[in-house]
Amino acid sequence: MSRKLELIVLAIVLVFTVQFLYMSSTTDAEYGGADGEAEGVIEEITGGTYEPIADPIWEPPSGEIESLLFGLQAAIGAGIIGYFLGYYRAKNLYESGAAYKGKSRDSETHS
């Protein structure tokens, strides 16, 4: 299986990582959420007169709990994706009988 696409994606991720490392060490950007920044803009535009018409029914009591729930969200998603891609892959292998030969159909040639 060609790894060209993986390499391209890796390169894109690396560019952003390097950019982030450079930015975060040379500037004092806070890296807060864009949603919160929009709140600030609303306040400026309305002159701080806007009162939200509703409050969240429940808020994570701390940043740690919030991270926990975000992590949980990602974990659930990643688990489902991994399960089904693996399920399909193994199914294909068995149906083609290739598994018994110890070699997959789209075998790793790393070309």
Place this chain on the structure above:
Amino acid sequence: MHVMEGFLPTPWWQIWFAISIPVIAFGIYKMNKLVSEKREILPLLAVAGAFIFVLSSLKLPSVTGSCSHPTGTGVAAIIFGPAISAVLGTIVLLYQALFLAHGGLTTLGANVFSMGIVGPVVAYLVYKAGMKAKLNFFLVVFLAATLGDWATYVVTSVELALAFPDPTGGFVASFGRFATVFAVTQVPLAIMEGAVTALLFKYVINVKSDILVELKVVEESVVRKLRGISA
């Protein structure tokens, strides 16, 4: 891209609900029909939904010095179309509104409109146009997911600018300010989302291309060509 709880005054939050609810209802109808006709698509539907779960939980730093997250709706939009994507997007938005105080219940309509409807519609149209133009499959997926993600954030800016026009500059001035926060921050993240989406499609094509052909997402000839190259 979430409009926070309570941050859309009347009548705007009702308006966005009025627009979004029919689309969600149609999406649920379409999804039920598809699942009862072709049960074998269920795992793929789960993967598309799970992809939204993963990507929208990753708050990434951007060049503007603030953080935002991708939407991940490109996969669902390309495979199942915008209506079903709206349903999947709503599930994720509800999770975040209820457990993370991220977005909100009153602003759910507006958030579904931007992330669940406009983003997927843009992704879907870009995908169809790109495939028609016979561009490279992965490039088309990349463009579709990137532009769909970005459109979501532009729409969020529009929603906020409509509700909060600038006292002197009106809608345009206000839109400019919100777009600076959302749309500009989102450019690098949209590119990353496009790249990761293309990668997921590579794996789906590798293990389960027959469903994609059956759903008329890709043509048999495209699959054969892709496998010829990558297999």
